[in-house]
Amino acid sequence: RARMTRRRRIYEGKAKVLFEGPEPGTLVQYFKDDATAFNNQKKGTITGKGVLNNRISEYLMVKLGEIGVPTHFVRRLNMREQLVREVEIIPLEIVVRNVVAGSLAKRFGIPEGTQLPRSIIEYYYKSDELGDPMVSEEHITAFGWANPQDLDEMMSLALRVNDFLLGLFLGVGLKLVDFKLEFGRLYENDEMRTVLADEISPDNCPLWDVKTNEKLDKDRFRRDLGNVEEAYQEVARRLGIFPEGGPRDMKGPSTMQ
Numbered sequence: 001r002a003r004m005t006r007r008r009r010i011y012e013g014k015a016k017v018l019f020e021g022p023e024p025g026t027l028v029q030y031f032k033d034d035a036t037a038f039n040n041q042k043k044g045t046i047t048g049k050g051v052l053n054n055r056i057s058e059y060l061m062v063k064l065g066e067i068g069v070p071t072h073f074v075r076r077l078n079m080r081e082q083l084v085r086e087v088e089i090i091p092l093e094i095v096v097r098n099v100v101a102g103s104l105a106k107r108f109g110i111p112e113g114t115q116l117p118r119s120i121i122e123y124y125y126k127s128d129e130l131g132d133p134m135v136s137e138e139h140i141t142a143f144g145w146a147n148p149q150d151l152d153e154m155m156s157l158a159l160r161v162n163d164f165l166l167g168l169f170l171g172v173g174l175k176l177v178d179f180k181l182e183f184g185r186l187y188e189n190d191e192m193r194t195v196l197a198d199e200i201s202p203d204n205c206p207l208w209d210v211k212t213n214e215k216l217d218k219d220r221f222r223r224d225l226g227n228v229e230e231a232y233q234e235v236a237r238r239l240g241i242f243p244e245g246g247p248r249d250m251k252g253p254s255t256m257q
């Protein structure tokens with residue numbers, strides 16, 4: 001604990017804390033059990049979520065790295081922490097959709113579960129005060145959040161991630177309905193690279209059982225569907241990465257000093 005309290009806290013978000021890393025250019029990403037929904041109006045705790053998201057995100061980032069998608073992930077450090085490269089976060093949420101759900105269903109009155117004829121990419125401006133408004137490429141380039149080259153890069157990476165994750169989840173009986181990605185800029189020998197950052201976990205992607213359409217993601221928390229902890233555990237179990245000790249292994253500090 002002494003080690004943890006001495007570290008400099010760089011940033012605290014709703015589900016994660018970022019600490020100064022052991023070497024320059026690195027950060028430690030700590031996964032909390034805290035959950036929020038509807039722009040902070042609903043708050044709660046999902047026991048063991050941080051432990052599972054740490055593992056799920058590690059697993060997916062490593063696999064994506066193996067197919068050549070650059071990510072900020074370096075290695076998992078312990079139950080709740082992973083070492084990542086320090087990046088300058090591009091203030092956009094890139095959402096890729098395969099099936100109609102969530103805000104898309106609401107906006108256009110299309111039933112949830114409708115298969116889309118092709119994947120759709122949407123951009124949202126990251127701002128809690130504004131409630132992450134949806135933006136177009138015109139807004140993004142006019143306001144300087146990213147340039148057309150960054151946008152091309154993020155779009156092509158997002159589509160590769162989608163193809164890969166669709167197949168990966170389908171292989172374990174899960175339908176990847178949509179997901180949210182965040183990218184960051186990394187400076188390496190005077191060169192700028194765009195890399196995948198943040199996390200990929202049931203916190204930011206609806207996952208439905210292929211046979212029953214049962215939701216196995218944060219929507220169980222958002223919509224008070226019950227069995228929230230079990231849903232995260234089931235995703236980890238299907239990916240073959242559920243902690244050996246089971247839930248016993250998942251207790252850990254729920255708040256950080």
Ligand code: TMP
Nearest residue numbers: 095101102103104178179180204205206
């Ligand atoms: P939406 O259907 O509510 O617009 O959500 C689309 C995707 O974005 C979904 O996979 C969940 C993710 N998402 C976040 O990661 N953070 C957010 O604040 C919101 C609203 C959505």
Ligand code: ASP
Nearest residue numbers: 014036037038039040041
């Ligand atoms: N990520 C949350 C949600 O999807 C939004 C929030 O945390 O405020 O509802």
